[in-house]
Amino acid sequence: MAQTQTLREVSSVNQRTRNKNQIGQTFGATLKDESALQPKDDNNKVTAQSDIWRKCDVFRRFCRLHSVTGTVTGVVSVSLLPLTSFGDLSPEFFVGMLKAVLPFVFLNIYVGTLNQLTDLDIDKKNKPHYVLASGEYSMGQGKAITAAIGIMGLGTGIIFGSPPLLYGTIIHFLVGTAYSVKLPYLRWKTKPFLAALGIGLHAFNFQLAVFCHIQKYVLGRPLVHPKSFYFVLIFFMLFATVLGVFKDIPDVAGDQAFGIQTYSVRHGKKKVFFICILVLLINYGFAVVTGAVLSSLLLSKLVTVVGHCSLASLLWRRAKSVNLDDDSAVESLYMFLWKLFTAEYVLIQFIR
Missing domain, CATH: 1.20.120 (Four Helix Bundle (Hemerythrin (Met), subunit A))
Known part of the structure; x- marks a missing residue:
């Protein structure tokens, strides 16, 4: 009897040990699985974030957003010229200035992206790092973005209801299109005199439109230059x-x-x-x-x-x-x- 009881106790101890080992193995496996899965989740997050930043960077380079700085600075500077006192710095003035910024920024981007579309073969030789030339955007993507931005430029010029902005945006759009697009009597960039004239006209049109918009339709003063x-x-x-x-x-x-x-x-x-x-x-x-x-x-x-x-x-x-x-x-x-x-x-x- 004593021997039988001893054998039962030994068997019970062995069973408890096996159970502990199974629990330990299961727990250890779970920890290993979690530790194996966690980096994958982090990697997925990092990959997703990297992909978003990459797409933003490609869009920025295609639209050449660095050139927008000059446009915004120009609108702000020319808008300040008609001011005669600090009292003119009203909320209406800043709203009017923003209305001048938006259409010209959109059209500035439109002209740049349109030029890339029409100069694809040339850019592959001269500027292979450009987004279309390098293949980061397809022609379909480039055309869609260019059309959307051009429509926003013209649309804001129309919606804001200021004649100088309307005429200014239409001229900007037409001259920018004539500079690049491959149609009879157009593509001014291939004609040196017209190319230089078109870019000079851009500057003249831009300054005049913004000044007249602020002077007449924001400050409500006669058009005296x-x-x-x-x-x-x-x-x-x-x-x-x-x-x-x-x-x-x-x-x-x-x-x-x-x-x-x-x-x-x-x-x-x-x-x-x-x-x-x-x-x-x-x-x-x-x-x-x-x-x-x-x-x-x-x-x-x-x-x-x-x-x-x-x-x-x-x-x-x-x-x-x-x-x-x-x-x-x-x-x-x-x-x-x-x-x-x-x-x-x-x-x-x-x-x-």
Whole structure:
């Protein structure tokens, strides 16, 4: 009996040990499964987030959203020109300024994306990193985005009910379309004079539309343009025209291959480069004289004279160091010109 009882106790102990081992194995397996699954969940989240950021980055590069900064700065700066006192900074003014920002931002993006659609083969040679040229977007996706943004630009110009904005957005749309689209008598970018004229007209139209919108339909004042505003029109029109010519300098190889007779193709990089820099320096000289004559306060005279002399000096120093055989260096200078263009929107506030 004692031996039988001992055997039963040993058997019971062994059973409890087996049960503990099974529980331990099951618990351990569960922990392993959880630890194996958890990184997968994290990886899925990281992958999803990365995919969203990638899509946002592709959209940003296709729409070239960095160029929107100049448009917004321009609208804000020109909107401030009609103001005569701090009392004009009312909620109605800021709403009116926002109404000017939206259509021109949309149309600025539209013109850029349309140009990529019509220049796909050229960009594959000149700018293979562009979204369409690299295949990150299909032509169908590019067309859909371009059409949607163009409609939003025209739509906001119509909905806001300001005649200057309406006419300004229509002209902006038509000139931007004529610049790129491949139709008879259009595709102005292949005709150097029309290309430069179209870009200069863009600047003239933009400044005039925004100023008239704020002056007449936001502040409710007669359309009287101060002398300083004529300076703004002339300066930016000349600067924009130079930008339109200069941008073709690093694209000579691709333009030659596709028979696009830009000024750089016809006359050579060096000559066009020299003329562009010379015109900009003359433009800055014009700004120095205008600021010294038209600015009523001594501080304003000093800011405009010193400011424009400083920008002209920076331009000259950068231009002297550029190797025209290095397309990336010329492209870098082109982007610097856009920074100078944007900086002018600050200085024009002192010419009053």
